[in-house]
Amino acid sequence: MKHKIIGKRVKRVEDPRLLTGGALFVDDVNLPNMLHAAFLRSDYAHARIKNIDTSQAKTIPGVVGVYTAEDMGDAWEPGPPLVSPPPTLENVIFNSRRQVPLVKDKVKHAGEIIAVVVAENRYIAEDAVEEISLEYEPLPAVVDLEKCLEPDSPLVHEDLDSNLAAHLIQQKGDYQKALATADLVIKKRFHLDRGAAAAMENRGLVVDWNEKDQHLMVWDATQSPIPIRNGMASRLGLRTHQVRVVAPFVGGGFGPKIMMFYAEEMVLPWLTRQLKRPVKWIEDRRENFYATTQEREQIHEVEMALSREGRILGIKQKIIHDTGAYDPYGLTTPLNTQSHSMGAYDVENYYSELTVVFTNKTIVTPVRGAGRPQGIFIVERMLDFAARELDLDPREIRRLNFIPPEAFPYNHEIIDQAFTDLVFDSGNYLPAYNKALEKIGYDKFIQEEQPRLRAEGKHVGIGVVPFIETTGVGPYEGARVAIEPSGKISAATGVGTQGQSHMTSFAQIIAEVLGVEVEDVSMVTGDTAEIHWGTGTFASRGAVVAGNAVNAAALDVRQKVLALASKVLKTPEDELELEGGQVRAADIPEQSISLGELAILANPFRGAVEPGTEPGLESTKYFGPAYGATAFGVHGMILEVDPETMMIKIHKYVTVEDCGTMLNPLVVEGQIHGGVSMGLGNCYYEKLHFDESGQLLNASLADYLIPSASEMPHIEVIHENTPAPNNALGTKGVGEAGAIPVPAAFMQALENALPEYNLEITETPLSPNRLYELLQKKERNK
Amino acid sequence: MENQFDLSLTVNGVSYQREVDPRRLLSDFLRHDLGLTGTHVGCEHGVCGACTVLLDGAPVRSCLIFAPQAHEHEITTVEGLGTIDDMHPLQEAFREAHALQCGFCTPGFLTTLLPWLEEHPQPSEEEIREAISGNLCRCTGYQHIIDAVKLAAEKMAAG
Numbered sequence: 016m017k018h019k020i021i022g023k024r025v026k027r028v029e030d031p032r033l034l035t036g037g038a039l040f041v042d043d044v045n046l047p048n049m050l051h052a053a054f055l056r057s058d059y060a061h062a063r064i065k066n067i068d069t070s071q072a073k074t075i076p077g078v079v080g081v082y083t084a085e086d087m088g089d090a091w092e093p094g095p096p097l098v099s100p101p102p103t104l105e106n107v108i109f110n111s112r113r114q115v116p117l118v119k120d121k122v123k124h125a126g127e128i129i130a131v132v133v134a135e136n137r138y139i140a141e142d143a144v145e146e147i148s149l150e151y152e153p154l155p156a157v158v159d160l161e162k163c164l165e166p167d168s169p170l171v172h173e174d175l176d177s178n179l180a181a182h183l184i185q186q187k188g189d190y191q192k193a194l195a196t197a198d199l200v201i202k203k204r205f206h207l208d209r210g211a212a213a214a215m216e217n218r219g220l221v222v223d224w225n226e227k228d229q230h231l232m233v234w235d236a237t238q239s240p241i242p243i244r245n246g247m248a249s250r251l252g253l254r255t256h257q258v259r260v261v262a263p264f265v266g267g268g269f270g271p272k273i274m275m276f277y278a279e280e281m282v283l284p285w286l287t288r289q290l291k292r293p294v295k296w297i298e299d300r301r302e303n304f305y306a307t308t309q310e311r312e313q314i315h316e317v318e319m320a321l322s323r324e325g326r327i328l329g330i331k332q333k334i335i336h337d338t339g340a341y342d343p344y345g346l347t348t349p350l351n352t353q354s355h356s357m358g359a360y361d362v363e364n365y366y367s368e369l370t371v372v373f374t375n376k377t378i379v380t381p382v383r384g385a386g387r388p389q390g391i392f393i394v395e396r397m398l399d400f401a402a403r404e405l406d407l408d409p410r411e412i413r414r415l416n417f418i419p420p421e422a423f424p425y426n427h428e429i430i431d432q433a434f435t436d437l438v439f440d441s442g443n444y445l446p447a448y449n450k451a452l453e454k455i456g457y458d459k460f461i462q463e464e465q466p467r468l469r470a471e472g473k474h475v476g477i478g479v480v481p482f483i484e485t486t487g488v489g490p491y492e493g494a495r496v497a498i499e500p501s502g503k504i505s506a507a508t509g510v511g512t513q514g515q516s517h518m519t520s521f522a523q524i525i526a527e528v529l530g531v532e533v534e535d536v537s538m539v540t541g542d543t544a545e546i547h548w549g550t551g552t553f554a555s556r557g558a559v560v561a562g563n564a565v566n567a568a569a570l571d572v573r574q575k576v577l578a579l580a581s582k583v584l585k586t587p588e589d590e591l592e593l594e595g596g597q598v599r600a601a602d603i604p605e606q607s608i609s610l611g612e613l614a615i616l617a618n619p620f621r622g623a624v625e626p627g628t629e630p631g632l633e634s635t636k637y638f639g640p641a642y643g644a645t646a647f648g649v650h651g652m653i654l655e656v657d658p659e660t661m662m663i664k665i666h667k668y669v670t671v672e673d674c675g676t677m678l679n680p681l682v683v684e685g686q687i688h689g690g691v692s693m694g695l696g697n698c699y700y701e702k703l704h705f706d707e708s709g710q711l712l713n714a715s716l717a718d719y720l721i722p723s724a725s726e727m728p729h730i731e732v733i734h735e736n737t738p739a740p741n742n743a744l745g746t747k748g749v750g751e752a753g754a755i756p757v758p759a760a761f762m763q764a765l766e767n768a769l770p771e772y773n774l775e776i777t778e779t780p781l782s783p784n785r786l787y788e789l790l791q792k793k794e795r796n797k
Numbered sequence: 798m799e800n801q802f803d804l805s806l807t808v809n810g811v812s813y814q815r816e817v818d819p820r821r822l823l824s825d826f827l828r829h830d831l832g833l834t835g836t837h838v839g840c841e842h843g844v845c846g847a848c849t850v851l852l853d854g855a856p857v858r859s860c861l862i863f864a865p866q867a868h869e870h871e872i873t874t875v876e877g878l879g880t881i882d883d884m885h886p887l888q889e890a891f892r893e894a895h896a897l898q899c900g901f902c903t904p905g906f907l908t909t910l911l912p913w914l915e916e917h918p919q920p921s922e923e924e925i926r927e928a929i930s931g932n933l934c935r936c937t938g939y940q941h942i943i944d945a946v947k948l949a950a951e952k953m954a955a956g
């Protein structure tokens with residue numbers, strides 16, 4: 016089908032408000048009589064609380080109350096398990112331990128909440144927090160992913176006999192058999208460290224219990240307003256209609272804003288019901304570093320069995336995944352790692368053992384990429400090492416192993432993060448890979464530029480890495496589309512928006528289907544008053560799952576429009592067309608009626624709506640895929656490293672993306688650019704340094720470095736299109752893609768730039784210091 | 798309350814007289830006392846640049862300044878740049894180039910760039926990167942922001 020509006024570089028409808036300071040973010044909500052909360056957070060990562068004395072804090076003028084776990088009484092209960100039960104595999108161990116609203120006896124990570132102050136303003140609330148006196152008994156902290164499993168390790172959860180949070184094995188084929196026939200077996204150990212999502216807007220919450228109305232109004236900077244509404248209602252013993260949650264404009268999500276429930280989301284609703292006054296809490300950046308979820312720490316022991324020609328015969332992997340102090344988000348992240356550790360390749364034999372451990376660190380939940388970057392890093396690094404051993408061109412070994420186009424749908428015979436079969440729906444990898452090589456100028460670089468620059472004493476290298484991304488998983492999303500009497504369209508979906516341009520790209524779908532302008536569509540995202548069912552914005556699924564629900568609802572409305580117009584215009588439906596907000600007979604333009612007039616006719620004030628029909632031109636539809644849509648891409652970069660200062664400059668960056676049908680290429684490109692910047696952070700700049708006592712040493716944006724414009728290269732984005740076969744729009748997700756392959760491509764390029772050192776980089780992130788250490792080690796061993 | 802400071806200042810051309818707590822941050826004063834919530838606070842420690850406003854025409858970080866320090870000065874916030882129906886060419890350029898995603902960092906970029914563009918009417922990409930290197934954006938990777946600045950320079954040159 017030829018599209019008029021879908022796939023166009025449409026300017027965003029949300030921008031004018033954002034550009035003029037007129038968009039509502041959570042901290043912009045100011046209600047009469049509103050109180051402010053501030054939290055006392057643990058200084059220790061692991062400590063028993065001996066005594067809390069809040070009496071002094073309560074005497075400060077302007078303080079309304081100071082509360083500890085004890086004060087919550089029966090309302091004190093841990094958060095709900097978010098993604099459980101664990102998958103339906105055999106012999107799965109899963110110990111569910113969930114975060115608590117206020118710590119009762121033992122603190123399990125630095126930054127955990129011990130008490131809350133409510134005061135007339137935030138300045139007073141923070142003053143009062145300082146006046147709470149607290150006696151701790153510090154305990155040895157559980158920090159190291161391997162030591163924590165030793166029998167004499169201290170325990171994060173003392174009711175368990177070890178720090179094991181989960182254990183499972185996934186396999187396909189028979190790895191041992193593959194090993195027996197292999198010409199080459201490579202074994203490596205990898206360590207991937209933690210980073211922060213660091214959305215520019217911190218978390219925040221305004222809650223307002225109206226006693227007379229018996230209604231709770233909530234503004235929450237969340238990616239998941241509907242589950243938040245459901246959970247708040249059930250925790251407070253309310254019906255869902257008594258709670259409305261609005262996720263207004265949200266200043267970036269990147270995963271952690273879908274964690275549910277943060278302690279603050281459990282404490283504040285309780286407070287507003289106690290106090291019968293609105294309460295606001297806005298996280299500050301320091302709290303964000305301690306209390307907002309993080310990701311990426313894993314240790315891998317990997318084996319790859321290959322034939323002499325470079326064909327992968329099998330992969331064996333042992334993963335230790337750090338979940339932090341609790342595991343509310345289940346196994347989503349490490350399951351993604353398992354799903355991506357075979358990359359874009361046809362691997363017949365796979366054995367993957369996953370061990371998840373509790374540590375005294377901030378809770379781990381998905382951060383843009385969500386376990387996928389680790390998987391891609393492993394498989395791509397292993398192929399680089401294998402190519403070296405076999406004396407193969409790194410490009411040839413990849414071409415040899417790609418899943419061929421005729422093999423789709425390709426069933427990996429393991430389960431993915433959605434607990435459904437890991438099936439790659441479609442793909443055409445080789446042409447996209449070749450295009451990336453061509454665009455980055457691989458041959459010319461290797462043959463001409465690199466030798467010339469090396470002769471000038473410059474250390475330049477190239478890295479090109481393909482990757483897959485499983486996207487658009489279930490369970491489902493919904494959308495409601497309605498034509499108003501004015502002829503304008505109102506629409507809603509349950510996913511929240513944190514910059515992904517939903518208000519524009521979903522409006523494009525509706526405008527396409529109903530023949531109106533994008534500006535005529537008012538798209539509400541993230542307001543539970545507008546739609547009852549939904550899950551949230553995660554797993555690169557908005558454009559796939561919500562997008563297709565929007566499409567289905569719009570098509571249904573179109574059908575209603577045609578049926579009614581056919582009667583009114585006395586013309587068969589198939590002779591009618593929708594354009595410019597009008598329905599008209601194809602050949603007789605004057606024989607037409609506007610959508611607004613039809614909407615009025617469809618909702619008569621008198622007379623009767625025919626039996627079996629519904630009033631209005633409105634429809635609500637859902638979309639739930641059996642399995643996801645798998646996107647593909649290739650990132651290539653040319654970088655230069657100065658072996659004196661270890662500073663790195665990226666001279667060229669090319670990406671080829673295949674996310675199926677694009678709703679808006681401008682938006683897709685923006686998503687890629689942003690993803691790459693986070694990916695580069697994960698390569699060389701962004702590392703959360705926890706010391707052996709579980710203290711985070713760089714909890715500020717001055718010490719934790721997210722890339723600025725000076726570090727970012729210009730990124731060229733090239734689009735390929737292999738439409739998803741299992742959804743009407745043909746869309747695949749792209750929200751996380753930009754971040755996924757960057758570390759693998761970066762390390763390949765870095766090794767290529769420093770051939771005399773023969774580096775084998777098996778860790779992320781590096782830093783100038785760490786690279787210096789690695790080079791020194793090589794120097795000493797020379 | 799005792800110890801209040803009698804603050805008078807001009808914000809976006811409007812003069813205000815207010816009593817404030819001497820320790821009140823300028824960012825809080827603008828956002829919560831005057832209701833000018835377009836100025837955003839991303840870090841409260843002077844790094845992210847989201848809270849940038851113009852003080853007598855020069856960009857400053859309103860999270861690092863006490864409101865009394867703005868006494869008898871002129872402040873411009875993002876609300877002073879243009880309106881939805883009459884946006885500044887810089888704002889228009891940001892929209893055309895898709896230079897914002899979540900939009901949280903955007904007001905700080907706009908206020909940083911406004912005086913800078915007046916001094917650098919034909920900026921190179923390198924200069925633009927330098928000019929915005931003190932403002933963090935987690936969504937865009939900066940590329941579309943750089944496109945927008947070039948476009949804005951063209952628009953402003955064309956008048």
Ligand code: FES
Nearest residue numbers: 839840843846860
């Ligand atoms: S909020 Fe002022 S610089 Fe970040």
Ligand code: FES
Nearest residue numbers: 898899934935936
């Ligand atoms: S647009 Fe989201 S931080 Fe810049």
